Amino acid sequence: MKVGGQVDSVKVIPVKVPQVFPFPVQPAPQGWGLYLHIPFCERKCPYCDFNTYAGLEEMYERYVSALVKEIRRVGDVLGRPVVRTIFLGGGTPTVLSPQGLEALFRALNDAFAVQPNAEITCEANPGTVDRSRFQVLHELGVNRLSLGAQSFVSEELRFLGRIHDVRDIQQAVDAARSVGFENVNLDLIYGLPGQSPHAWRVSLQRALACQPTHISCYALTVEEKTSLARWVANGRVPPPDEDLQAELYMMAQDILEEAGYVHYEISNWARPGRMCQHNLIYWRNEPFLGLGAGAHACDLRRRWWLERAPHIYIRRVIGDETTVVGWEELSSQTAMAETMMLGLRLLQEGVSRSRFAKQFGVDPVVYYRSVVARLQAWGLLEVLPDRLRLTPRAYTVANRVFVEFL
Numbered sequence: 001m002k003v004g005g006q007v008d009s010v011k012v013i014p015v016k017v018p019q020v021f022p023f024p025v026q027p028a029p030q031g032w033g034l035y036l037h038i039p040f041c042e043r044k045c046p047y048c049d050f051n052t053y054a055g056l057e058e059m060y061e062r063y064v065s066a067l068v069k070e071i072r073r074v075g076d077v078l079g080r081p082v083v084r085t086i087f088l089g090g091g092t093p094t095v096l097s098p099q100g101l102e103a104l105f106r107a108l109n110d111a112f113a114v115q116p117n118a119e120i121t122c123e124a125n126p127g128t129v130d131r132s133r134f135q136v137l138h139e140l141g142v143n144r145l146s147l148g149a150q151s152f153v154s155e156e157l158r159f160l161g162r163i164h165d166v167r168d169i170q171q172a173v174d175a176a177r178s179v180g181f182e183n184v185n186l187d188l189i190y191g192l193p194g195q196s197p198h199a200w201r202v203s204l205q206r207a208l209a210c211q212p213t214h215i216s217c218y219a220l221t222v223e224e225k226t227s228l229a230r231w232v233a234n235g236r237v238p239p240p241d242e243d244l245q246a247e248l249y250m251m252a253q254d255i256l257e258e259a260g261y262v263h264y265e266i267s268n269w270a271r272p273g274r275m276c277q278h279n280l281i282y283w284r285n286e287p288f289l290g291l292g293a294g295a296h297a298c299d300l301r302r303r304w305w306l307e308r309a310p311h312i313y314i315r316r317v318i319g320d321e322t323t324v325v326g327w328e329e330l331s332s333q334t335a336m337a338e339t340m341m342l343g344l345r346l347l348q349e350g351v352s353r354s355r356f357a358k359q360f361g362v363d364p365v366v367y368y369r370s371v372v373a374r375l376q377a378w379g380l381l382e383v384l385p386d387r388l389r390l391t392p393r394a395y396t397v398a399n400r401v402f403v404e405f406l
């Protein structure tokens, strides 16, 4: 301040401006898919390598507060952008208290322009839900549930270290229906060591008896640094048998298709019109935001990822620091390869040639001429006037097809 021509020494108090993204984020005119990660579970399943932790109950409240703040500051910096889908995943979002879930949804609706017809999914573990928890979710606007059923055979659930039993799955589905959920997915795992085709048929049939709108079937895989990996390494458990897994996969195809489910993605079946809209955003290589510890995001120009450790994530948000810990610029070559690899997972839709050409200025059949010719000759790829898609013969060897585009 100038007083009588003198300049007083001015004390500058640093104001910390929250830095949300260390780079400019491209807008998503069609709207974002929004993923929220809840990194908590009651118990860690031995096969799971997701960014999720057991025994952190005392952190739940602080994590929700941090996530609320993150939702608000991201919405703010992006100008309250349009959101087409929301997916609460984890982890087990249903371990959070009703107050915690309410706080998250209040922030979401304040910070983002959630489309009125947005698909809003919440993952749930059949061992952590009851009618009242579903009631809360339904009232908050959740319109799709994804239940981690995994198996309808008690010994298999025990092997998988699940906290629920078979009866809990049916009760969870009934409770969900009783409060108004029509759109329910069941996740199943197949290819457990020693699993018989009969046992897999039992799980599929009992899943169908629950009349879900959507079923996801994942092959058991041995992920590094999991308990299952240790058991396999020390011989306590045999490694999954790939031939058996292929046989069980084909059984699922027959049984689910006969029951009227459309096999629309390599691991996913849906009643007509009930495909998972959120996951379609990933498979169509469209922009998505991820919030919460370890979440990933992509605006098509770059991909970025957030701090994985929940306690550091909280500390960064509280300290007004960015939670972004890494990013990668996407070259058009990478973006094209990813569009192919993701789009070919969609078994009916495949990769739209016109959409690809509009985005990258070239027909994928022209750009990938030699790869396409090779895959066609092997009987693994179908070239249609408007799209490229896998042939049924490719479904069990899809990963071998995808690497051809790298």
Ligand code: SF4
Binding pocket: 040, 041, 043, 044, 045, 048, 049, 050, 052, 090, 091, 092, 125, 148
């Ligand atoms: S409940 Fe799901 S997310 Fe949690 S440890 Fe088990 S498999 Fe992983």
